[in-house]
Amino acid sequence: MANQTGVLDDVFLALADPTRRSVVRHLGRGPASVSELARGRAMSLPSFLKHVRTLERAGLVSTTKTGRVRTCALDRERLELVHDWLAEERRVWEGRTDRLEQLVTRSTTSPKDLP
Amino acid sequence: MANQTGVLDDVFLALADPTRRSVVRHLGRGPASVSELARGRAMSLPSFLKHVRTLERAGLVSTTKTGRVRTCALDRERLELVHDWLAEERRVWEGRTDRLEQLVTRSTTSPKDLP
DNA sequence: CCAATACTTAGCCATATGGCTAACCAAACA
DNA sequence: TGTTTGGTTAGCCATATGGCTAAGTATTGG
Incomplete structure (x- = not known):
């Protein structure tokens, strides 16, 4: 989703x-x-x-x-969507497919919107 | 450029x-x-x-x-271009327009093409 | 009230995009 | 040798994109 x-x-x-x-x-x-x-x-x-x-x-x-x-x-949040997509790609390259890590990695650049 | x-x-x-x-x-x-x-x-x-x-x-x-x-x-390098663009935008939001910082920040994810 | 300002709508037009089929190589099997 | 298999080219078509002008509407300032 x-x-x-x-x-x-x-x-x-x-x-x-x-x-x-x-x-x-x-x-x-x-x-x-x-x-x-x-x-x-x-x-x-x-x-x-x-x-x-x-x-x-x-x-x-x-x-x-x-x-x-x-x-x-x-709306900066929407731009973060691009960042998130990119981050997901990187995870694929690195062979780590676990989704939980996504939220952690995200906070390294902008520690605002953790739902 | x-x-x-x-x-x-x-x-x-x-x-x-x-x-x-x-x-x-x-x-x-x-x-x-x-x-x-x-x-x-x-x-x-x-x-x-x-x-x-x-x-x-x-x-x-x-x-x-x-x-x-x-x-x-x-070609992952090309995808990093997206990351770089996004990073530049963030720098604008944060009021830091100094271009030198760009190269430094960039090396956090891929320390390759510093001209 | 009149005029300027700040959009907004409604077209028109050329080109680009995204999909298709039909037909055509060329390499790989059997 | 003949047939898949894997890709490629050449069109065709509908829709989307990105630009324009002309003519609106609605505020605002004088």
């Missing part, structure tokens, strides 16, 4: 684009509005909006609208 | 599909032939081959042909 494949599909797909990775990078420094994120990009606003929607669909970004401004924020 | 965006595009795109992630998982246990990898999948051989090609294009898998058999192997 840990790996809903659909979610990973969306997450990896969302990250497979330089514009979107750049947005993730930007939001890493803190929340920002859509037009703020779009500034300086050689792209129309509607086109850029699609990228934001893709990031939202992947759950990497959450947005809220206040007045006429939509503010975007990064 | 560390982030050739094109490569990350291809790597993330390659991982954005359950079939291909499953191949990566399989190859994590060791090399395998194409038909071996295709076995049990609800998909024609040509269709499956395309996935292998996509993984090759991303550099995640390398293949060699001996006789009539094409053997595929995982």
Whole structure:
């Protein structure tokens, strides 16, 4: 149940684009509005909006609208999903298939979300 | 320069599909032939081959042909690229933008390619 | 109230993706 | 020699992606 494949599909797909990775990078420094994120990009606003929607669909970004401004924020937890996937792969290489170890290994880099 | 965006595009795109992630998982246990990898999948051989090609294009898998058999192997280095990208993001969250630290942190998981 | 700002919706278009079948090598058996 | 076996090529097709423009809606500032 840990790996809903659909979610990973969306997450990896969302990250497979330089514009979107750049947005993730930007939001890493803190929340920002859509037009703020779009500034300086050689792209129309509607086109850029699609990228934001893709990031939202992947759950990497959450947005809220206040007045006429939509503010975007990064969801770090979703990015940790990538880390978890990678960690699982490493476990396979190393021949350790025991799932319990997953939670332990995870805490070495970010000791926050142990359910 | 560390982030050739094109490569990350291809790597993330390659991982954005359950079939291909499953191949990566399989190859994590060791090399395998194409038909071996295709076995049990609800998909024609040509269709499956395309996935292998996509993984090759991303550099995640390398293949060699001996006789009539094409053997595929995982390139773990390329997967570390994902880890490196993620690590960079984390550094941004934590406000540490100094690039030197990148090389140090990286060596915790794979102390190989320090240019 | 008017105008500028900040999205948003609704198309349109070219290309890419992911699947298929049919047909075609070439190596390995029997 | 003839037949599997393992892969490959060449199309075809439906849908998705990533870009655009034009024309909306809804706040906000003057």
